[in-house]
Amino acid sequence: MEIIKVSPRGYCRGVIQAIQIAKQTIQDYPDIPVYMLGMIVHNQYIVQEFKKAGVICLEDNHCSRLELLDQIDHGVVIFTAHGVSDAVYKKAEDKGLIIVDATCRDVKTTHDIVREHCKSHDVIYIGKHNHPEAEGVVGLSNRVYLVSSLEEASSLPALDHPLITCQTTLSMMDTEKLIRHCLSLYPDAILMNEICNATTIRQKAVLELKNVDVLIVVGDPHSNNSNQLKKCGVDAGIPRSYLIEHALELKPEMLKKTDRIAVTSGSSTPSVLTEQVISVLNQYAETGQFILPDALPSSMF
Numbered sequence: 001m002e003i004i005k006v007s008p009r010g011y012c013r014g015v016i017q018a019i020q021i022a023k024q025t026i027q028d029y030p031d032i033p034v035y036m037l038g039m040i041v042h043n044q045y046i047v048q049e050f051k052k053a054g055v056i057c058l059e060d061n062h063c064s065r066l067e068l069l070d071q072i073d074h075g076v077v078i079f080t081a082h083g084v085s086d087a088v089y090k091k092a093e094d095k096g097l098i099i100v101d102a103t104c105r106d107v108k109t110t111h112d113i114v115r116e117h118c119k120s121h122d123v124i125y126i127g128k129h130n131h132p133e134a135e136g137v138v139g140l141s142n143r144v145y146l147v148s149s150l151e152e153a154s155s156l157p158a159l160d161h162p163l164i165t166c167q168t169t170l171s172m173m174d175t176e177k178l179i180r181h182c183l184s185l186y187p188d189a190i191l192m193n194e195i196c197n198a199t200t201i202r203q204k205a206v207l208e209l210k211n212v213d214v215l216i217v218v219g220d221p222h223s224n225n226s227n228q229l230k231k232c233g234v235d236a237g238i239p240r241s242y243l244i245e246h247a248l249e250l251k252p253e254m255l256k257k258t259d260r261i262a263v264t265s266g267s268s269t270p271s272v273l274t275e276q277v278i279s280v281l282n283q284y285a286e287t288g289q290f291i292l293p294d295a296l297p298s299s300m301f
C-alpha cells in the first residue's frame with residue numbers, strides 16, 4: 001500500500017497566529033481570568049490544551065458571540081480566528097474587558113470589504129448558517145444577506161448593486177456554482193471571492209489526486225475546512241473519503257482493497273494527530289499489521 005502525504009496540509013498561518021496570541025495572553029495575564037469567546041480554532045484538542053492552561057472557553061452552539069459576552073464580568077476576552085462583528089467588539093469595550101483579537105488577517109480583509117460596500121449598497125455573503133465567521137460578517141450591517149444554497153439565493157429580495165463575497169473556508173467548487181447563480185440573478189453585482197489562499201491550495205491538492213482508493217482527512221467535525229476537504233475527495237472521484245479526528249478512529253475496513261491511500265488534514269488540525277495517523281498506516285503498509293496506539297499524543301502544541 002502506497003501512502004501519499006498530501007501537501008500542503010494542516011495548520012494555516014491564521015491558526016498558527018491565533019494559537020500564538022492565545023498562548024502569549026496566558027503569560028501576559030496570569031492573575032486575572034482569561035476567556036475565549038468560542039473555540040479559538042475549530043479543533044477540540046487545541047481547546048482542551050487551553051482549558052488545561054486555565055483559559056475559560058465559552059462555547060454554546062445556541063448562543064451568539066454577543067450573548068456569550070453576558071457571561072463575562074471582568075478580565076480578558078480573546079476573540080477567535082473567525083472574527084467578530086463590530087457590535088461584539090463594542091459590547092466588550094463597554095464592559096471594560098481587556099480585548100485580545102486573534103482574528104485571522106484574511107477574515108479581517110473580508111470585514112473591511114463588506115463594511116465599505118455596505119455604506120452605500122447591499123452584500124450577498126455566501127457562507128454557513130451558525131458558523132462564527134458568518135455570524136461576524138452578517139453582524140456588520142443589516143445590508144448583509146447570508147446565502148448558503150441556490151434556493152436561498154433565489155428568494156433574496158431586489159438588491160441594490162450587491163457585492164457578492166463569501167466565507168474563507170468554503171468549497172471552491174460549490175461556491176463557484178452559487179456565485180454563478182447569484183450573478184445570473186444580479187448581473188450588475190460586483191464579485192470578490194474571499195475563499196482564502198490556505199483553503200484554496202489545500203483543496204486543489206486533494207482535487208488533483210489521481211488513482212487514489214482512499215482519502216483520510218484528519219480534522220475536527222466542527223471544522224468547516226476539514227469537512228470541505230473530505231467533500232473534495234468525493235468531488236475528485238476518490239471511492240472512499242473519511243474524516244477522522246485522530247488515529248484511534250482508524251478501522252481496518254477503511255484500508256481493505258487499498259493500493260494507494262492519501263492523507264491530509266484541516267488547517268486547524270495539530271500535526272501530531274496527523275503524524276500519528278500516518279505512523280499507523282506506515283506500519284500497516286510495511287508489516288500488514290493494524291495496530292492502534294494506546295493513547296493520543298500527550299501534548300497538541
Ligand code: SF4
Binds near residue numbers: 013015107169197267
Ligand atoms: S483557513 Fe484561511 S481564513 Fe481561516 S484562519 Fe486559516 S488562513 Fe485564516
